[in-house]
Amino acid sequence: MKKYFFILSVLVIGLASCSKNSEPEPIVDPAVQAKTDDDAIVAYLSAHTDITAVKDLNHPELYYQVLAEGSGDPITENSQLVVSYTGKTLSGATFDARDDFSLKLSQNIIAGWKIGVPKIKNGGKILLIIPSALGYGPYANGPLPANTVLVFTITIKSVDGHTPSVDPI
Incomplete structure (x- = not known):
């Protein structure tokens, strides 16, 4: 019996010492990252003079431009939305695009959408420039590295099953 206990003990110790020695994720100071993101957004807007995005009054880290109200x-x-959107990085690389995507803002979506989408109504279109803290934060997401600033163009195609009315010409 002592022989089996000894072998079991050696196995447990051996396996425990073989565990992965993964390095912890780097800790990013949120204030430093917010400044880094804001500097990148300001530079982006300076290079794209056709974009007239402004800071949100209640969430000044978020920039937006209403393209159609x-x-x-x-x-x-709780509105059931159907949207079309394109998500890009500040470098212009598209990382996601969908047409007829159904969602509610109460779902598990990034905070930048929860803040920005209600600025428009059915049939509206908005450009959101979302700092990393309101996006995926210090976590990589698919092709996106951690702390990525996101640029979304979102069009509301229907709200609660109602498509936008079209004015007769």
């Missing part, structure tokens, strides 16, 4: 009732977190 849309009409109808305001969008809430």
Whole structure:
């Protein structure tokens, strides 16, 4: 019996010593990252003079430009939306694009969308420039490295099953 206990002990110790010695994720100071993101966004806007995005008054880290306001009732977190969107990095690389994507803002989506999308209504279109803290933060997501600033162009195609009304010409 002592022989089996000894062998089991050696196995447990051996396996424990073989565990991965992974390095912890680097800790990023949120204030430093916010400044880095804002500097990158300001540089992006300086290079793209056709974009007239402004800072959100309640969330000054978020920049947005309403491209078309849309009409109808305001969008809430419980509105069932169908949207088309394109997500890019500041370098212009597209990392995601979808047409007829269905969601509610109460779902598990990035904070930048929760803040920005209600600025437009049914049929509206918005450009959101989202700092990393309101995006995926210090975590990589698919092809995106950690702390990536995101640029989304979002068009609302329907709200609660209602497509936007088109004015007759």
